[in-house]
Structures are given as structure tokens and as C-alpha cells.
Amino acid sequence: MDRTLTLLGIESSCDDTAAAVVRLSSGQAPEILSSEVLGQTALHAAFGGVVPEIAARAHAERLDGCVDDALTSAGITLDALDGIAVTAGPGLIGGVLSGVMLARGLAAARGLPLMAVNHLAGHALTPRLTDGIAFPYLMLLVSGGHSQFLMVEGVDRFCRLGGTIDDAPGEAFDKTAKLLGLPQPGGPAVEGEAALGDPKRFAFPRPLLDRTGCDMSFSGLKTALLRARDALIAEKGGITLQDRRDLCAGFQAAVAEVLAIKTGRALAMVADARPTALAVAGGVAANTTIRAVLKTVSERAGVPFLAPPLRLCTDNAAMIAWAGIERLRAGIAPSSAFAARPRWPLDDTAPALLGSGKKGAKS
Numbered sequence: 001m002d003r004t005l006t007l008l009g010i011e012s013s014c015d016d017t018a019a020a021v022v023r024l025s026s027g028q029a030p031e032i033l034s035s036e037v038l039g040q041t042a043l044h045a046a047f048g049g050v051v052p053e054i055a056a057r058a059h060a061e062r063l064d065g066c067v068d069d070a071l072t073s074a075g076i077t078l079d080a081l082d083g084i085a086v087t088a089g090p091g092l093i094g095g096v097l098s099g100v101m102l103a104r105g106l107a108a109a110r111g112l113p114l115m116a117v118n119h120l121a122g123h124a125l126t127p128r129l130t131d132g133i134a135f136p137y138l139m140l141l142v143s144g145g146h147s148q149f150l151m152v153e154g155v156d157r158f159c160r161l162g163g164t165i166d167d168a169p170g171e172a173f174d175k176t177a178k179l180l181g182l183p184q185p186g187g188p189a190v191e192g193e194a195a196l197g198d199p200k201r202f203a204f205p206r207p208l209l210d211r212t213g214c215d216m217s218f219s220g221l222k223t224a225l226l227r228a229r230d231a232l233i234a235e236k237g238g239i240t241l242q243d244r245r246d247l248c249a250g251f252q253a254a255v256a257e258v259l260a261i262k263t264g265r266a267l268a269m270v271a272d273a274r275p276t277a278l279a280v281a282g283g284v285a286a287n288t289t290i291r292a293v294l295k296t297v298s299e300r301a302g303v304p305f306l307a308p309p310l311r312l313c314t315d316n317a318a319m320i321a322w323a324g325i326e327r328l329r330a331g332i333a334p335s336s337a338f339a340a341r342p343r344w345p346l347d348d349t350a351p352a353l354l355g356s357g358k359k360g361a362k363s
């Protein structure tokens with residue numbers, strides 16, 4: 001590629017309204033000129049989870065301003081763009097549609113190429129934006145809505161090795177927090193409590209370890225926690241602060257151990273392909289205990305461990321702009337006609353996973 005590409009990225013598939021500008025100049029590392037993320041935590045707080053209608057309305061109201069802010073912080077106008085990339089799925093369809101309609105309008109008005117990006121591909125290609133790593137690499141995506149191992153073989157070539165058959169781990173952290181009266185998002189709250197607890201007091205299950213491969217399950221863990229909580233309540237009429245800390249520590253230790261063992265298996269499955277790294281993405285990658293065990297497992301397998309900065313691990317539009325640049329650069333034609341898709345597996349050949357998560361049917 002011998003020309004500079006400056007793309008606007010738009011992301012609205014769950015509960016973050018995001019716009020960003022990313023530039024790739026020939027022979028240089030990519031630059032994130034701006035990355036705006038407007039979270040919606042406060043809007044959904046009273047409901048204990050993301051409410052699709054509220055999310056869609058908020059995206060529709062905020063996207064214009066978010067794009068304006070991204071262009072202003074990047075110090076450019078629409079005239080400087082070489083294209084627009086938008087998340088076209090998977091996700092909550094109302095929000096995805098808001099982003100797709102805005103992107104379509106802007107692209108048509110300015111005669112710009114429009115790239116329809118799979119949200120998961122955005123996460124999966126992020127290590128190339130942050131660290132410029134080469135294909136192939138193994139990606140573990142662990143967030144509130146996703147949980148899967150992907151071998152990233154090319155800009156448009158992903159092989160899913162396994163994933164959750166029910167809840168995503170972030171979802172399990174969020175539900176655990178709810179069961180224990182902790183605030184949302186649950187991950188940081190549970191991690192904070194776990195730091196003060198005894199991980200050995202409660203013996204929570206390590207689901208699906210008896211099954212070969214690297215599929216995972218987290219919903220039984222949450223049920224086990226509910227039973228342990230209710231047993232304490234039945235016995236003593238309530239739970240103490242220390243009980244809560246111990247429950248959190250036991251739960252987190254179980255998630256960390258399952259992720260570590262399944263990651264070890266995924267690394268073994270792809271060893272012959274010599275992955276350049278194990279990279280993580282998703283909000284759960286913020287968890288210090290989980291990060292530490294993944295790093296250990298990866299380095300034990302002789303594979304470098306890579307965790308992009310958290311603001312690029314969680315939902316953002318820079319990863320969408322970057323995926324658009326990667327696709328343009330690889331000669332993939334812009335998307336003239338495409339539909340917003342609630343479900344959009346990255347790897348059509350992998351067997352469908354069961355169950356349903358925060359973002360609807362598992363992607």
C-alpha cells in the first residue's frame with residue numbers, strides 16, 4: 001500500500017456509542033487520531049442489564065455528536081476521510097441499525113467507500129493495530145457478550161476453536177455481582193471483593209473440563225454461587241462481608257482456572273501453526289488474576305502473551321476503523337449492499353454454539 005488511508009469508524013452494537021479516526025500512512029505504524037466512547041452504564045443501571053430499546057434510542061440520539069467529536073479531536077473534517085467503517089453485526093439490532101444508517105448516509109453524501117465490519121473481527125484484529133503482530137495468532141475474546149478462542153489467520157480468515165456454550169464470563173461476573181448486591185458492571189466489583197477473600201473456602205465447579213477441546217460453560221458456576229449464598233442465608237439468616245468476599249474469591253478462582261486450562265488446550269491445538277502470540281480482548285481481560293494466569297499458560301507454551309491497552313480491549317470504534325483499513329488494504333471491495341446482522345459468526349464452518357447471551361444468540 002503506498003497511500004495514506006484515513007478512516008472513520010462507527011460502533012454501536014451493544015451499550016457503547018463510539019466513533020474514531022484511524023490513519024495508516026505508508027511505512028508507518030497506524031495512528032489513532034481520536035477515539036470517542038460514550039458509555040451507557042447509567043442508563044441501564046436500574047434494570048440490572050442492557051435494555052435493547054434504551055440502548056438503541058441512546059445510540060440514535062448520540063451518534064451524530066459522537067462522530068462530530070471524533071472528527072474534531074482528530075483535527076479533521078469529513079473531507080479528509082478515505083472511507084468509513086461501521087459495525088454491521090453481531091449485536092443488538094436496534095443499535096447496529098443506528099450506526100449502519102448513519103454510516104450509509106455519510107458515505108453516500110460524500111461518495112466514500114463504506115466497509116461493513118464484523119464487531120468480533122474488530123476485536124480480533126486489534127493486536128495488529130496496537131502491536132503490529134503478524135498472522136497467525138491465537139485470540140481469546142472474553143467480555144460481557146463474547147467468549148471464544150479464534151485463530152486469526154488473515155484479515156478475513158478466522159478459525160473458531162471453541163467458545164462458551166452458555167454465558168460469557170463477563171456476564172457471569174455481572175450476574176454474580178447482582179446476586180451478591182454489588183454494583184454493575186460486576187467484573188471490577190467482584191474482583192475488588194475477591195482480593196480480600198479466601199478462594200479456597202467454597203469449592204465451585206470447573207465446568208466442561210471433562211470435555212475435550214476448548215468449549216466453555218459459565219452458567220453452572222453462577223448457579224453454584226447462588227446455592228452457596230442461599231445455604232449461608234438459610235443457616236445464619238444472611239451473609240457477612242467476609243462471606244461475600246470469599247464467595248467472590250471462589251468464583252473468580254474457578255473462572256480463572258477454567259480459562260487457564262482451556263487456553264492451554266487451545267494453544268496445544270494450534271501449536272503446529274506456530275502462532276506469533278496469544279492476544280486477549282474484552283473487558284474480562286482487565287482482571288488482574290485472569291491476566292496473570294493467561295500470561296503464565298502462554299509463556300509456558302513458548303508463545304508471547306499480548307494484552308492491548310484496556311481502552312482498546314473493550315468496545316471502541318478505533319478497532320472498527322482499523323478493521324476497515326485492513327480490509328481496504330487487503331483489496332477487499334467496499335460493501336455496497338449489506339444488512340445489519342444480529343448474528344454473524346466469524347467462522348461459518350465452526351459448529352453453532354448453544355445458548356443465548358447479553359447480545360442475544362451467541363455469535
Ligand code: KG4
Binds near residue numbers: 169171187314
Ligand atoms: O468488552 P466489554 O467492555 O463489553 C462487552 O461486553 O462487549 O466487557 C464488559 C464486561 C462486563 O461483563 C464486565 O463485568 C467485565 O467485562 N469486566 C470484568 C472486569 N472489568 C470488566 N470482568 C472481570 N474482572 C474485571 N476486572
Ligand code: ZN
Binds near residue numbers: 119123143146314315
Ligand atoms: Zn465487544
